[in-house]
Amino acid sequence: MNGYYARPAILDLAGDAAGRRILDVGCGAGPLLAALRGRGAIVTGIEPSAKMLDLARQRLGDGTALHQGGLGGDPLPFPDAAFDDAIACLVPSLPRGLEGTARRVAARACTRRPTHRGRQPSLGLQAG
Template identity: 85%
Template sequence: MSPDLDHSSRPAGQTLANDYDSFAEAYAAETESNLINGYYTRPAMLDLAGDVAGRRILDVGCGAGPLLAALRDRGAIVTGIDPSAKMLDLARQRLGDGAALHQGGLGDEPLPFPDAAFDDVVVCLVLHYLEDWTAPLAELRRVLVPGGRLIVAVNHPFVYHLIRPEADYFATEQWSEEYTFDGQPAVLTYWHRPLHAITNEFVAAGFRIAVMSEPPPAPGAREAFPDLVTSPSGYILCYLFLVLEAV
């Protein structure tokens, strides 16, 4: 969910959604330096990752590769995977021909990597597209070394309650929003689950919750987006960030 983009809620199932191939370039352009992605989500993920020099990191749902590039610039050995061929084309343009990029989705089939192949896996704004997390989380646990980290950003469950107060916060249910990315309309469809369901899914999959974060935007956000960052604290409510350790 991106409050700095034009969007409106709608019931799920009314249109083909999450077709990133159809708006890849527009999405990449819109999210390069906007509030939610450029000043909030990516800085928060990088802060949680910390010192990544020499660490083998998989970015699941890497998109056009901005987070992957930032991790590589910090010394990580990076691999990306995304279901969208057009997004991967943009990632290759950003990262160069030598980048380890793969086409595939989380939950469609096993990830094309051996067991314990990565020290960290980042899953940024991906899990909320999935109804069933059981098999995807098992795959993420499989490709991590014991003690490895799963770093996640997911729709904050309370925001769903704010947008749709008539809905059942405690249900796991599908919903959609219309967006405008760089002038191009698009629809994204999500699965809401309450906070206890999110945490229980991770624990059941063999992870220990090390960090749960609701961070502020990066410095300069209020000055760059004074109409959007309006709370006295400077915080915005959008995503929930977690660091989980494979046990």
């Protein structure tokens, strides 16, 4: 279902992703990262599950920045405002009440000033 509804909607919202630095919080096996990279984005994923990261590495290759990390408030492995856009979508493994944590993780990673293209950063969240 994600491939038919959520992913196409996010890609539509992303528009021209060429050259934009995009973080996917809870990237899973990386299908959204692959699609965004195909549109020219510079992608990074963070995911708590080692098994899902293995699948993402198989899909995206070793050259993609993929990090194992939880969404429980641990420090991120990159500086604040390191990305133009951040996405936290369809994160089904979040315990009840952590949706706000996922939103804060994505927001902190994303720059709050206009990007080099004059666009405001986007942020999407839908907990499963």
